[in-house]
Amino acid sequence: MDFSESSEHTDLRAAVASIVSPFGGKYYAEHAKNREPCQEVWLALGEAGFVGVNIDEEYGGGGGGMLDLALVCEESAAQGVPLLLILVSAAISAEVIGEFGTDQQKSTWLPGLADGTSKVVFAITEPDAGSNTHRITTTATRDGDDWVLTGSKYYISGVDEADALLVVARTGRDEKGRSLMSLFIVPTEAPGLERTPINMDVMLPEKQFTLFFDDVRLGADSLVGAENKGFQQVFHGLNPERITGAALCIGIAKYALAQAARYASEREVWGVPIGTHQGLSHPLAQASMETELAALMMRKAAWLHDNGLPAGEASNTAKYAAAEAAVSAIDAAIQTHGGNGLTSEYGLLPYWGLARLLKIAPVSREMILNYIAQHSLGLPRSY
Known part of the structure; x- marks a missing residue:
């Protein structure tokens, strides 16, 4: 090693x-x-x-x-x-x-x-499906050489910044009645595609949207990969999403901890820097260790993916650990700043909002725990 x-x-x-x-x-x-x-x-x-x-x-x-x-x-x-x-x-x-x-x-x-x-942003989640991808109801049906896309998507990031969407749609069912999926590239200005912003209280540069596909006509060249193999193909992108999600959280945590350490070294109360006191230094030290541990798992997951090895367990573990570490780091940073941690001058709250979002998306901590329980521990499937 x-x-x-x-x-x-x-x-x-x-x-x-x-x-x-x-x-x-x-x-x-x-x-x-x-x-x-x-x-x-x-x-x-x-x-x-x-x-x-x-x-x-x-x-x-x-x-x-x-x-x-x-x-x-x-x-x-x-x-x-x-x-x-x-x-x-x-x-x-x-x-x-x-x-x-x-x-x-x-x-x-x-x-x-x-x-x-x-x-090119990714559109898979739907209002009534949530994490259950098999319940996707957005469909793509053949019409001659074309495809016609109908349905809706929910919580799709950055549609206003994108030129196209990579959309997961149902294109059939197998012999057991389970949905078969395919992937399509859909221009964001395609006729019949409507988008509605989701009002968010959390402060983020990126906007979230609900999408409606009203008989959006796509050419045959919009299909990515093999028809009805989209579910398998999309997993090639989900591990990278979890790995970069972990990396984003690790970076957020490092930024917050750097700001907190600087503040704790400069801010003096009772004649000494507040970082002298273990009540403030220990939470920052703990968050720093949690961040480093998550960073190790993120690198392992990326290495496995780059070497063509199974990376699902490591990718999910990295994303879980990094999101937890990021929220802890920012919370400790805000506490270190006291009331200043909530001011615009120090600008920490937007990072808390993003880190908190990343405990939910792109895959929730609960679904990661389900995955590890089933695939790592061999426990019965719980969902």
């Missing part, structure tokens, strides 16, 4: 930090409060080749793996600008299109995903 970081990854971190740090926490907090995308950071990272670091060089990407993308995700968050859409555009959509897309689909979509000028 080699736990040292390669010189290439050290350089990658430094390069990402040099791009993102000039924007920093105040930039993110302002954009989160105003519900405005952090497009300037996305484009700057894209121009440098980091948003598409996991995409094949043939299409303008960096030719790297999931660990490279996870480090980009982690470091940008650690510099104060977490980019939620990396999880869906770079980790899911780029991975799925790169693995299962036709040559035309790859040449059409991957270059823009690689340089940051385009985003």
Whole structure:
């Protein structure tokens, strides 16, 4: 086992930090409060080749793996600008299109995903299905050479920033009556596609949407991969989503802890820095250890994925541990700041909102516990 970081990854971190740090926490907090995308950071990272670091060089990407993308995700968050859409555009959509897309689909979509000028977001969840993907009711039916898409999706991130959606739809049933799924690339301006923003109290730059597909007509070239194999294909993107989700949480935690440590070292009460007191230093130290433990599991999950090995258990564990660590870190950081932790000046609340969201999405902690109970411990399926 080699736990040292390669010189290439050290350089990658430094390069990402040099791009993102000039924007920093105040930039993110302002954009989160105003519900405005952090497009300037996305484009700057894209121009440098980091948003598409996991995409094949043939299409303008960096030719790297999931660990490279996870480090980009982690470091940008650690510099104060977490980019939620990396999880869906770079980790899911780029991975799925790169693995299962036709040559035309790859040449059409991957270059823009690689340089940051385009985003493709992921649409799977539905109002009545939740985590039960088998209950998806959005259907795609054949009409000659075309497909007609009908149904709705719920809690779809970043539709207003994207050029297209990667949609999971039911295209048939097997001999036992279970749904068969397929994947489709759907332009966000397709006739018949309507979107309604979901009003969110949490402060995020990325908006959430409900989507309605009213007989959206798609050409035959919109199908990604094999018909009725979408459920299997989408799992190629779900582990990367969990890995980058973990990386995002780890970066958020590192940012919050850095802010808290600085404040605790400078703020004096009764003549000494407040960090002198164990009541404040110990929660920060504990959160730091939890973050490092999650980071180890995230790297293991990314390594397994990059080497073509089963990564489901590690990816889910990493996402669970990192989300828990991020919420603990930000809560400790807010407590360290006292009343200042709730002010706009210090800008911590937007990070708490994102970390708290990531305990629910893209997969809830409860569903991860179900997965580990069944697949790791061999317990009976509970759902």
